[in-house]
Amino acid sequence: MDSRVMALGIRDLKFRYAAGSAWVVDVPALDLEPGEQMLLTGGSGRGKSTLLNLIAGLIDPVEGRVFVGGTDIHSLHGAARDLHRGRTIGVIFQTFNLLHGFSAVENVMTAMMFSTIPRREHRARAQQLLAHLGIDRPDANPDRLSVGQQQRVAVARATACDPVLVLADEPTASLDPENAVTAMDLIQAICREKNAALLCVSHDPSMKDRFERQASLEELALGEAAPMPGAGTGRRG
Amino acid sequence: MAMTDFTIITRSMTARMFSTVTTVVTVAVAVGLMLLLLSLRKAGEEAFSRGGGNMHLLVSRDSSAMVSVLNGIFYANAPQRPIDWAKYEQIISSYPIDWAIPTQLGDSYRGHPVMATTREFFTKFQPDPSRPWALRDGRFFDKAFEVVLGSNVARRTGLRLGEKIVLTHGISEDGHEHPEFQYEVVGILEPTGTSHDRALFTDLESTWIIHAHDRRLRENSSAMRTTAADLTPADKLITGLYIALPTREGSRVPAVLQQVFDMMRRDTSITVAQPGDETRKLFEIIRNMNLLFVGMAGVVMVSSGISIMLALYNSMEQRKRQIAVLRVLGCSRARISSLVLTESAMIGLLGAAAGIAVWVVGSQAAAAILKDVLGLVVTPRLDAPTTLIIVLATVALASLAGIVPSIAAYRTSVARNLRPIG
Numbered sequence: 076m077d078s079r080v081m082a083l084g085i086r087d088l089k090f091r092y093a094a095g096s097a098w099v100v101d102v103p104a105l106d107l108e109p110g111e112q113m114l115l116t117g118g119s120g121r122g123k124s125t126l127l128n129l130i131a132g133l134i135d136p137v138e139g140r141v142f143v144g145g146t147d148i149h150s151l152h153g154a155a156r157d158l159h160r161g162r163t164i165g166v167i168f169q170t171f172n173l174l175h176g177f178s179a180v181e182n183v184m185t186a187m188m189f190s191t192i193p194r195r196e197h198r199a200r201a202q203q204l205l206a207h208l209g210i211d212r213p214d215a216n217p218d219r220l221s222v223g224q225q226q227r228v229a230v231a232r233a234t235a236c237d238p239v240l241v242l243a244d245e246p247t248a249s250l251d252p253e254n255a256v257t258a259m260d261l262i263q264a265i266c267r268e269k270n271a272a273l274l275c276v277s278h279d280p281s282m283k284d285r286f287e288r289q290a291s292l293e294e295l296a297l298g299e300a301a302p303m304p305g306a307g308t309g310r311r312g
Numbered sequence: 313m314a315m316t317d318f319t320i321i322t323r324s325m326t327a328r329m330f331s332t333v334t335t336v337v338t339v340a341v342a343v344g345l346m347l348l349l350l351s352l353r354k355a356g357e358e359a360f361s362r363g364g365g366n367m368h369l370l371v372s373r374d375s376s377a378m379v380s381v382l383n384g385i386f387y388a389n390a391p392q393r394p395i396d397w398a399k400y401e402q403i404i405s406s407y408p409i410d411w412a413i414p415t416q417l418g419d420s421y422r423g424h425p426v427m428a429t430t431r432e433f434f435t436k437f438q439p440d441p442s443r444p445w446a447l448r449d450g451r452f453f454d455k456a457f458e459v460v461l462g463s464n465v466a467r468r469t470g471l472r473l474g475e476k477i478v479l480t481h482g483i484s485e486d487g488h489e490h491p492e493f494q495y496e497v498v499g500i501l502e503p504t505g506t507s508h509d510r511a512l513f514t515d516l517e518s519t520w521i522i523h524a525h526d527r528r529l530r531e532n533s534s535a536m537r538t539t540a541a542d543l544t545p546a547d548k549l550i551t552g553l554y555i556a557l558p559t560r561e562g563s564r565v566p567a568v569l570q571q572v573f574d575m576m577r578r579d580t581s582i583t584v585a586q587p588g589d590e591t592r593k594l595f596e597i598i599r600n601m602n603l604l605f606v607g608m609a610g611v612v613m614v615s616s617g618i619s620i621m622l623a624l625y626n627s628m629e630q631r632k633r634q635i636a637v638l639r640v641l642g643c644s645r646a647r648i649s650s651l652v653l654t655e656s657a658m659i660g661l662l663g664a665a666a667g668i669a670v671w672v673v674g675s676q677a678a679a680a681i682l683k684d685v686l687g688l689v690v691t692p693r694l695d696a697p698t699t700l701i702i703v704l705a706t707v708a709l710a711s712l713a714g715i716v717p718s719i720a721a722y723r724t725s726v727a728r729n730l731r732p733i734g
């Protein structure tokens with residue numbers, strides 16, 4: 076991938092639920108380089124998750140563009156957008172959202188179903204990744220794993236297809252402090268390893284020390300995101 | 313092995329095992345019922361058309377031709393009004409007859425009817441026109457007080473060659489017995505697939521002797537022994553007459569059949585039946601009932617389709633999060649809805665397969681019941697095209713039932729279903 080292509084590029088992104096109401100999301104510009112990690116803070120409200128949904132192309136903005144891996148995700152429609160999301164974005168949820176009735180390795184392999192990874196490599200790669208993340212029982216049902224291990228399975232699933240961008244939505248909120256530390260170490264390490272940009276949404280104060288780059292949604296609206304050097308050149312669709 | 317849509321569907325089905333199994337069973341019962349009725353319809357027709365075998369006319373003094381066939385061929389009841397020997401002789405001398413076999417019903421052995429007749433019953437008459445009688449064991453009866461067992465009788469009573477048995481006068485259990493007259497089992501027949509499998513066969517003379525003995529006891533209680541020599545013409549009663557008319561080579565229907573039939577019908581002292589006609593009439597009645605049942609089975613199938621729809625639709629609430637997760641992982645709306653549609657079709661396919669199993673068990677049970685209750689030997693068979701059509705129709709119906717749930721799946725909002733609930 077061209078190093079000049081941003082992992083994430085947001086331009087003039089605006090969203091509100093009803094015409095005439097206040098903007099829930101108003102981000103003039105935000106760029107993340109490949110491998111860059113950023114913390115998005117702020118009190119509880121719908122704004123942060125809405126932003127993540129906009130970036131993942133799960134809801135459409137009123138205005139603006141979101142480039143993921145150089146492609147405006149909102150310019151894609153239907154199956155093409157779903158495929159682009161599956162191949163370029165990994166999502167880690169607060170509640171893990173593991174698939175019930177699927178083993179740990181099956182959860183990871185399900186993510187690969189929609190990738191370009193050759194099918195015969197799916198199981199081996201999933202097992203390898205789970206082992207790398209410290210899961211020694213890849214065939215166990217996640218219900219039978221500890222909460223900390225469930226989060227690792229979720230991390231493995233989010234990073235299985237080598238995404239350019241990982242979105243983490245309150246990834247530690249369901250974990251005790253000890254597990255939270257481990258989980259964040261893991262998430263940040265694997266993203267670095269895979270050169271995936273990480274956008275982490277959290278209101279956990281202990282996160283502050285982990286990220287060089289931080290902003291609240293309000294700061295983003297005011298234009299905090301002074302583009303990093305070389306930013307702002309993300310291709311416009 | 314990589315994950316496939318198929319794995320996702322099977323996981324989804326096993327995750328809600330109770331609902332899946334219940335729905336599959338509902339479909340299976342409907343399909344089994346449908347197959348059962350279709351196969352019985354065919355088998356019933358076959359069973360009814362046998363039995364009468366190669367006889368052309370059945371003469372009795374029953375109240376109607378239908379009753380005469382039910383009694384004389386299907387052993388429904390013992391005929392109440394006998395034909396005397398003189399009448400028999402008059403009939404066989406008045407018409408062009410190939411063979412005429414006198415039969416007498418009225419005795420039984422442990423509920424199995426006893427057919428008293430002549431050796432010609434085995435040499436001339438064939439219950440299944442394509443197959444002569446065959447003995448599994450022993451021989452046909454030669455003289456008085458010898459009995460040959462139909463295959464069912466042998467199986468159900470466990471009687472063996474050489475055993476001595478006592479017959480009951482009258483079919484019902486409260487009929488009286490004649491312990492002084494013992495019959496010896498001399499032969500056991502191979503199955504014929506007809507009502508005759510549940511009868512015992514003996515010669516007319518033995519029966520006449522027993523009844524003559526009764527008469528003599530009534531007249532003079534000191535009568536000790538009755539033999540053929542004591543028979544009077546009044547003792548020589550029969551209840552039926554199997555008649556075959558001469559046929560030309562290569563033809564199964566005698567040229568004179570209609571003519572003889574019409575002539576015999578003019579004799580009001582007897583009832584004459586063409587077994588083929590009567591069984592056809594009987595089957596017409598059953599066919600109409602059967603159509604009704606097939607229609608009902610169709611309704612049951614449709615309602616099983618509705619239960620598939622309900623089961624899937626109700627599961628949507630539980631599935632919303634799974635659908636949302638799959639969408640985030642890159643699965644398109646269309647693929648999500650095809651997963652639901654395929655699951656529905658698979659429930660239909662499983663139901664149809666299980667329905668065939670239901671049919672196997674059900675048809676055996678139905679055949680056993682028909683044999684026990686009606687003495688009707690049916691072999692329910694399914695032809696491949698019918699089975700295939702039913703299976704395909706079930707899958708199509710199930711797919712149709714999956715449409716509404718799959719639309720619901722298509723419309724599931726991802727963003728709304730990913731946040732923790734509450």
